[in-house]
Every structure is written in structure tokens, then in C-alpha cells.
Amino acid sequence: MQKKEDLAKDRLLWMYTQMLRIREFEERIKRTFVEHPGVIRGHTHLGDGAEASIVGALATRSENDLAMPSYRCHGYPIVLGTSTKKMMAEIYGRKDGLCQGFGGSMHLADPAHHFPGTSGIIGQAIAHATGAALTAQVKNTGQVIYCFFGDGSSKQGAFYESLNMAAVWKLPIVYVLENNEYQVYTHVSLEDANHAAGDPLSQKAKAFSIPGVTVDGNDVLKVYEEVGKAAERARAGRGPSLIESKFYRFSAHGNAITVPPVPTQFPEHEAIETYGKKDEYAAAKAKDPILQFRTKLLGSGVLSEAENKRIEETVRAEMEEAVKFALASPFPAPEEAVKYVYA
Amino acid sequence: MPREMMYGEAIATAIVEEMKRDGDVIFYGQNLGMTEKDHMVRLFGKNRVRITPISETAEMGIAVGAAMTGLRPVVELWMSEFMLVAMDQALNEAPRLRYMTGGQVKVPLVFKAGYGFGAGWAGQHSNCIYHMMMGIPGLKVALPSTPADAKGLLTAAIRDDNPVVYLHHYMLTLDRGEVPDGDYVIPFGVADVKRAGSDVTLVATGWMVKKSLAAAEVLAKEGISVEVIDPRTIAPLDVQTIVASVKKTGRLVLVDQAPRHASVAVIIAGEVAEHGFQYLKAPVKMVTALDTSVPYSEPLEKFVLPDEDKIVRAVKAAMARQAATV
Numbered sequence: 001m002q003k004k005e006d007l008a009k010d011r012l013l014w015m016y017t018q019m020l021r022i023r024e025f026e027e028r029i030k031r032t033f034v035e036h037p038g039v040i041r042g043h044t045h046l047g048d049g050a051e052a053s054i055v056g057a058l059a060t061r062s063e064n065d066l067a068m069p070s071y072r073c074h075g076y077p078i079v080l081g082t083s084t085k086k087m088m089a090e091i092y093g094r095k096d097g098l099c100q101g102f103g104g105s106m107h108l109a110d111p112a113h114h115f116p117g118t119s120g121i122i123g124q125a126i127a128h129a130t131g132a133a134l135t136a137q138v139k140n141t142g143q144v145i146y147c148f149f150g151d152g153s154s155k156q157g158a159f160y161e162s163l164n165m166a167a168v169w170k171l172p173i174v175y176v177l178e179n180n181e182y183q184v185y186t187h188v189s190l191e192d193a194n195h196a197a198g199d200p201l202s203q204k205a206k207a208f209s210i211p212g213v214t215v216d217g218n219d220v221l222k223v224y225e226e227v228g229k230a231a232e233r234a235r236a237g238r239g240p241s242l243i244e245s246k247f248y249r250f251s252a253h254g255n256a257i258t259v260p261p262v263p264t265q266f267p268e269h270e271a272i273e274t275y276g277k278k279d280e281y282a283a284a285k286a287k288d289p290i291l292q293f294r295t296k297l298l299g300s301g302v303l304s305e306a307e308n309k310r311i312e313e314t315v316r317a318e319m320e321e322a323v324k325f326a327l328a329s330p331f332p333a334p335e336e337a338v339k340y341v342y343a
Numbered sequence: 344m345p346r347e348m349m350y351g352e353a354i355a356t357a358i359v360e361e362m363k364r365d366g367d368v369i370f371y372g373q374n375l376g377m378t379e380k381d382h383m384v385r386l387f388g389k390n391r392v393r394i395t396p397i398s399e400t401a402e403m404g405i406a407v408g409a410a411m412t413g414l415r416p417v418v419e420l421w422m423s424e425f426m427l428v429a430m431d432q433a434l435n436e437a438p439r440l441r442y443m444t445g446g447q448v449k450v451p452l453v454f455k456a457g458y459g460f461g462a463g464w465a466g467q468h469s470n471c472i473y474h475m476m477m478g479i480p481g482l483k484v485a486l487p488s489t490p491a492d493a494k495g496l497l498t499a500a501i502r503d504d505n506p507v508v509y510l511h512h513y514m515l516t517l518d519r520g521e522v523p524d525g526d527y528v529i530p531f532g533v534a535d536v537k538r539a540g541s542d543v544t545l546v547a548t549g550w551m552v553k554k555s556l557a558a559a560e561v562l563a564k565e566g567i568s569v570e571v572i573d574p575r576t577i578a579p580l581d582v583q584t585i586v587a588s589v590k591k592t593g594r595l596v597l598v599d600q601a602p603r604h605a606s607v608a609v610i611i612a613g614e615v616a617e618h619g620f621q622y623l624k625a626p627v628k629m630v631t632a633l634d635t636s637v638p639y640s641e642p643l644e645k646f647v648l649p650d651e652d653k654i655v656r657a658v659k660a661a662m663a664r665q666a667a668t669v
């Protein structure tokens with residue numbers, strides 16, 4: 001892995017482009033609730049705000065490394081090369097969807113692009129990612145598993161049991177704890193012992209005697225640097241690390257839970273809706289990871305205004321195509337429902 | 344050449360033979376493979392035979408992730424109730440992933456545990472909890488009742504591309520029987536007629552097969568011919584063989600160690616009510632555990648669990664075409 005100072009211009013622009021793609025994809029999902037009410041069913045969770053953290057982490061991957069996140073899972077496959085058309089079609093419940101309409105937003109999977117699957121039950125996929133790391137170790141594949149989960153997941157038993165076993169077995173895995181400050185609707189100050197004591201959540205690593213660091217998750221290059229160190233350590237057979245990546249979730253936990261036929265949309269973020277903290281939300285938006293990286297790239301001359309415009313237009317066109325593709329895709333035949341019960 | 348061995352030995356044999364055959368099979372759990380002298384560690388090394396902490400959620404969840412990415416884990420969970428601390432992984436992760444991903448992944452794993460320990464293990468270690476697994480689409484459940492079935496079903500479980508809960512009955516561990524050598528695979532969803540008969544169909548699983556066969560022997564002396572069927576897997580469940588037998592006998596007695604409303608018996612009764620009602624000469628009888636927890640003291644435990652006498656009485660009641668109070 002290259003040092004962050006040595007990243008070539010095209011690599012930096014690739015990272016910037018991926019961040020824009022995630023943001024635009026999530027914006028289009030959100031807009032769907034307004035422009036095409038009823039098209040997206042159930043519960044959908046967005047990753048806007050997480051772009052630097054996701055891209056910085058995955059930019060350190062080697063070719064065959066796997067990414068295994070929670071149900072807030074749209075951003076990762078976008079970076080891994082999954083078709084955004086198929087992703088959108090899946091979230092729209094269509095036959096051409098990634099999972100042929102069997103999974104939806106919370107259960108995206110694309111094993112062909114190193115994205116084996118996700119779980120909608122908070123924290124449980126941490127164990128699955130740890131199992132993937134066991135496969136890598138038993139078969140000596142040289143892979144590192146990137147396991148992503150939120151601050152809420154870090155209070156689940158699966159977190160403690162998995163990290164303990166990964167540490168005992170020195171499994172090749174990097175645990176990225178995405179501290180976006182809210183577990184569902186509850187602020188981290190109300191439910192986390194480390195936070196309550198004024199300590200970072202990476203403190204939890206001490207319980208397993210593994211490295212634990214906290215990084216500014218709004219700074220893509222800082223994430224790249226810390227996750228990169230952890231990945232190298234894992235690949236060298238020295239075991240897991242815990243990275244607390246701090247950023248802010250810009251959207252509410254999910255679209256409003258309504259009972260049909262009441263339409264569902266994304267409510268205001270919990271900071272505003274529940275806690276009345278407009279200033280907190282505005283301050284977080286001012287630290288937007290995409291704005292920060294754009295400013296840095298423009299300042300250093302890696303990116304020009306013209307090129308930025310070109311990238312933005314390309315990304316907008318890609319997601320416009322994804323929406324069109326998804327809307328045009330047929331629904332699965334009802335009797336397909338019994339198809340994948342058993343292998 | 345078949346060889347006589349104990350039920351417990353047959354289980355171990357299946358694991359060893361499958362691990363020899365397929366390098367992707369791994370075996371782990373609590374309190375096993377602790378030293379280099381351990382038989383399994385000597386055979387397969389510590390990479391494939393692993394000791395775990397008391398962490399069922401991680402043990403089972405890691406198996407799910409390992410299975411999704413190319414291994415075939417066999418997880419030793421010891422007692423079926425220990426799975427209860429991690430039921431999300433058994434019921435809402437392992438069997439869902441293939442379906443939710445539109446068939447893109449498979450989850451070939453075995454959760455192995457003993458159950459039904461009717462020997463004074465009291466309320467939390469003697470239960471039959473398979474009812475909560477058998478109704479989960481995507482999950483398979485095997486309940487071997489003989490040493491041969493123990494080997495054949497476990498071999499099939501390890502080779503199956505789906506998650507399988509393999510529950511072996513603790514009370515059968517020392518039972519001896521002929522077990523075929525080498526490759527011996529019993530397909531799932533195929534019931535076995537353990538004793539042929541013409542007057543009454545008796546369906547049982549696990550330890551209850553043994554008790555039903557003993558009851559059939561007693562009844563034979565009184566001129567009642569009992570057919571004993573063991574479904575062997577309750578998910579998938581071979582309803583066809585049972586209905587065919589009921590068509591022949593006209594009477595059905597269901598024996599199940601689980602409490603009535605959490606039993607396989609109620610499922611079979613429902614299936615026969617729909618598909619075999621016209622063949623019945625008498626009401627279906629169910630001999631199940633009482634709807635209580637399992638008590639510690641021996642007379643209390645005996646009162647709660649089905650036994651040979653209760654089965655005999657139920658069969659006689661079916662023969663008399665009247666409901667009995669068992």
C-alpha cells in the first residue's frame with residue numbers, strides 16, 4: 001500500500017469520484033421517496049456523510065479483499081465496482097436487481113465484487129465478517145476482511161465475542177467502527193460507557209489487547225492511513241485492529257416507519273427532529289467530507305474547477321441512468337418467491 | 344462391511360471421514376482440541392480443529408461467515424439449549440442469507456448439539472427445542488435415532504449446501520448398532536420404516552423411536568401389529584411415507600419428547616388431517632411430553648416424558664377407536 005503522500009493524481013481523483021458516486025446514489029434514493037412514492041418499500045438506510053470513511057478504508061484494499069458491512073450498505077459495493085443500475089433496481093424491488101428483488105436495501109450482496117452479503121440485524125454481521133476472516137486464515141488466501149459497523153453495533157454481544165475470538169486466533173480482519181453519533185434515534189452519549197466517561201470508542205480495543213485508534217472519518221486520507229496500517233498488520237498475520245472512524249450521518253436513520261397506504265419519506269435528522277439541535281446538525285454539515293476533500297484537491301491543483309464539473313456531471317448521469325434502468329426493469333414473477341429457499 | 348459401534352462413535356466417525364475427504368470441513372467448539380494429544384488435533388491440526396471461548400453468538404456467526412466464503416464448518420455446540428443464547432444466527436442469519444441474496448451465496452454449515460437429556464438434567468439442559476428450527480425455511484433439521492442413521496445423516500449434513508441443525512439424542516449415545524463402512528449418506532427428507540406393521544402407524548424421532556419399538560414388541564405379543572416410522576429429518580419432513588402408512592393401517596399414533604404444542608407431532612397431525620383424513624379409522628393420538636418444563640427429580644421427570652407404557656396405552660386407545668387420557 002502506498003503512503004498517502006505518494007498517492008498519484010489519478011488515485012486521488014478516483015477516491016474523490018467514488019465519494020461523489022456514493023453521495024449522488026444516496027441522494028437519488030432519497031429523491032425517489034418524493035418523485036416516485038411507493039417504489040421503495042420497507043426500510044432504507046443511507047450512508048451520506050460516510051463517504052470519506054468508506055472510500056478511505058476501501059482504497060487500501062488488495063484485489064481479493066472482502067468488504068462486509070451492516071445493513072447501511074449502499075456505499076461499499078459502489079466503491080467495489082458493483083453496478084449501480086443493479087443496486088438501484090434491487091432497492092426498487094425489480095427482477096434486474098442485484099438480488100433479483102429478494103433482498104432490498106438492507107440486504108445487498110455481490111460476491112463477484114468481493115461483497116458477500118449483509119445482515120439487517122444490528123451487530124450480527126460482525127460475526128459473519130470474522131468468519132470470512134477465518135476462511136482466509138484456514139485457506140491461507142492472503143485476504144484481509146474489512147468489517148464495517150456502527151456505534152450501535154458495538155454494544156452487541158456479537159461485537160465482543162467476535163473481536164475476542166479474532167484476537168485469540170489473530171484473524172486477518174480490520175474492524176471499522178463508524179461512529180456517526182446516533183444509534184438509530186439515540187445519541188451515543190446516552191448509551192456508550194466510553195463516551196460517557198469522555199473516552200473514545202476505540203478504547204474498546206483494550207478489552208481485547210488489540211490496537212485501537214480513533215480517526216477523523218471526514219478526512220479520507222487520514223482514514224486511508226490508519227486503515228491501511230491496520231490492513232497491513234492483518235495481512236502480516238498479526239491480527240485484528242479496531243478503527244473508530246468519527247463522522248456524522250447526514251440523513252435520518254431511515255425513511256419514516258409508516259403503515260401503507262401512508263407514504264413514507266425521509267424525516268429530518270434525529271438531531272433536529274428528536275433533540276432540536278439545529279446547530280449541531282449545521283456544524284456537522286459544515287464539515288462535509290466531500291467539501292473538505294474537494295477544497296484540498298482544488299487547493300493542491302490535483303483537481304481543476306472544470307474537471308470537478310466534468311466528474312460531477314458524469315456521476316449525475318450515471319445515477320440518472322440507474323434510476324431509469326430500475327424504473328424500467330420488470331418485477332419478478334410472483335412464483336419466483338420459492339426459488340432460493342434451499343441450495 | 345458394516346461394523347458394530349456406538350451412536351456417539353458413529354457421529355465422531357462421520358466427522359473424521361468427512362474431514363479426511365474434504366479439506367474445507369473444519370470442526371470447532373468449546374472444550375475440544377485443547378492439547379496436541381487430542382485425537383482430532385492429531386489428525387487434522389489446529390488450523391482445522393479449534394477450541395473456542397464460551398461465545399455461541401460468535402461461534403455460530405463465524406460459521407455463517409466462514410460458510411459464505413468457502414468453508415464447511417461443523418460447530419460443536421454440546422447442548423441444544425446453548426444455541427438459545429445465539430438464536431439470531433441459527434434462525435435469522437444462516438437460513439436467510441441465500442434467500443435474501445437471490446441465491447448468490449450458500450451457507451453450508453452444521454450446528455451439532457445433543458438434546459433431550461432425560462437423566463436428571465432438569466429445566467435448562469433436557470429440552471427438545473427443534474420446533475423453533477423446523478419451521479424456518481432454509482434450515483434443515485436432522486434427529487438420528489440409531490448409530491447407522493447418526494453416521495449417514497451427519498455425513499449428508501456436512502455435504503449439504505444448506506445450514507443444518509444436527510441434533511443427536513444424549514440418551515442414545517452408548518447404544519450399539521451396525522454402521523456401514525465408508526461412504527454412507529442418508530438423503531434428507533426420506534423417512535425410514537423401523538418396523539413394518541399393519542394395524543397402527545406409530546411415528547417417532549430420536550429416543551422415542553427406541554421406546555416405540557419396545558412398545559411395538561409388547562403390543563405384538565397382544566396381537567397388535569405396529570408400524571414404526573422415523574422421519575429422521577423433520578425439515579424436510581417426509582409426509583408422503585407417513586400418509587402411505589396411514590392409508591394401510593388406518594390409525595396414527597405420534598410420539599414426541601417435546602411438549603405437545605412445540606412438537607413435530609402436531610405438524611404431522613395437521614398434515615395427515617389434510618392429506619390422510621379419509622384413511623383414518625380412529626382419532627389421531629399424540630403421546631408427547633406434558634406442557635411443563637422438565638423437572639429434576641426422577642418420578643417427576645418420568646411423569647412428564649413419554650414412555651413405553653404411555654405409548655402402549657395410546658396404541659390400544661387408537662385400536663379401541665376412542666380417545667384415551669394418557
